[in-house]
Amino acid sequence: MAAPTPVIELRDVTKVYGHGEAEVCAMDGVNISIASGEFVAIMGPSGSGKSTAMNMIGCLDSPTSGEYLFNGVQVGKLTQDQHALLRRNYLGFVFQGFNLLARTSALENVELPMIYKGMPAAERRKRAREALAKVGLAGRESHDPSELSGGQQQRAAIARALVGDPQVILADEPTGNLDTKLSIEIMELLKKLNERDHITIVMVTHEEEMAAYAHRVIWMVDGKVESTGTPDEVFKRGKQSA
């Protein structure tokens, strides 16, 4: 029996920014394969290309060369609008800076992706409430982001990411702006979504404690994947070579 098609597959992806002298190679022949239901942490020092990889997976950026297959479909051959549809229907984003709309209630923030799907208002409201309840923000629907704590804002952002029933949640340094206690809450939430709802999670982080929640760590250096394995394996190897 053939192995199931990975959700995300980067094949020999290279990304070059700038031209001539200023040319920077952010990704250099990267091969990454992520199976459905995995919880993967992409790690590495700054400038290692982990954010570029994340943007690539999120269809926000396109490779200079190489291929990106999402559920076996070549993303590079899709149009701009199809990228938007892919993000809308299959992906959910969680950012370091939360990126909630200011002066907009938590409920309306969570409704946002469904507006673009053209879902009727009543249905939207119902699902947004459910998503907020799932992340433990029931009762705070009408609060503006400024009225929520950092942890609550990130929960609202996670609710927004999961409200569209995504296949994959992409989390870019989701705990970067939070203290340890709140970070652990957020990680527990992501872990629960992964285990209970089988949502594939790809997370960029530079904190080992957070990466430890993942099934697998992909360690990048200078635009290349240096090592991959369980968190324990990767961290042990890193310490030996240091």
Added chain:
Amino acid sequence: MIWETVRLAIQAIFRNALRSILTVLGIVIGVAAVIAMVTVGQGSSDQVTADVEKLGTNVLMVLPGAGRMGPGNNSVSAALDLKDVEALIDQLSSVRTAAPYNQTTLNAVYGAEDARTSVAGTDTRFLDVVDWPIVQGRGFLPAEESSGRAVCIIGETVRQDLFGNTDPVGETLRLKNVSCEVIGLLEAKGASSFGTDQDDIVLIPIKAFQRRITGSADVSMIYVAAADNASTDRALVEIETLMRERRRIGDGEEDDFNVRDMKQLASMLTGITDVLTGLLSAVAAVSLLVGGIGIMNIMLVSVTERTREIGIRLAVGATGNQVLLQFLVEAIVLSMIGGVIGILLGLGLAAITSNIMAIPFSPAPSIVAIAFLFSAAVGVIFGYFPARRAARLDPIEALRHQ
């Protein structure tokens, strides 16, 4: 989806209420100015038409002289006389009646009061031609007309200026050195469309005027009323033919008189108002354009300010077109709100101005519709560029934007 977009746009507009108000101000002023100009212009046009109709659309005037202005018109033409008036009435079926009309300006004196006023020599038929009733006293008697007795009929303004609360009928006023008994008072007419006070007048029998004031038998103008069953055009042609005959003007020679009808006068006057209205509206339209540029400016600022928001929207799956539509609708809604406020404000201004100028308030639905559509078009035109800019933002850059 479109309703959703409109709702989002209204939300965004109210979220930045002050800025939105300042943005639409340009459109509001532009639309209000155009609406007010056109409405007041239409009102004064209507006023002119109404004035002329009051005077009678079947009224024509015969004047000596070729009626051409400017250089080359130095011919001295023969005056008209009373026989011309009778000939017009007797010989032309298209003429119902006619009256001579000589006019000058004199001091009228009554007791200690004195006022400069218009004095016209005419006869009873004049009041018939221009349909001007006497509200008190009586008109000229045939005997008074044929003998040229010094009696007069006065207008409302003269009554106020000279007699105040005294009943004028039976009193005597003095014109130059002629003592005149007041026998009647004319109905108040108000200002003409030329702006002159039609009630500032003293009518005396034409013969009295000729003998005691000018000392000549000339008639300077003849008022003609066309017959009810005849068009003024036919009357005009007949009068011209008859007058050429009477004045022995050969074929190929130019008229040394001219006949004008009130319709011509009306169209000339409304023509002037229309040109003025057009010019002022054009100036007002420029401010609409400036208002549109104001909207574009604010929308561009808004796009820059909301770069991060746009990035978020793109990340959660908005297509470029959805973002474009959102910003475009925002600009259109904004300028349409401005348009509606401007229309209301403009109509309000026009109503007040019309009231002050004592002209009819004539709001035209067409100009209101045009102003509304124009403001929507301003939104589309000036909103498109900023919206396209928003739609083309690179999501990664946009998300990174602080």
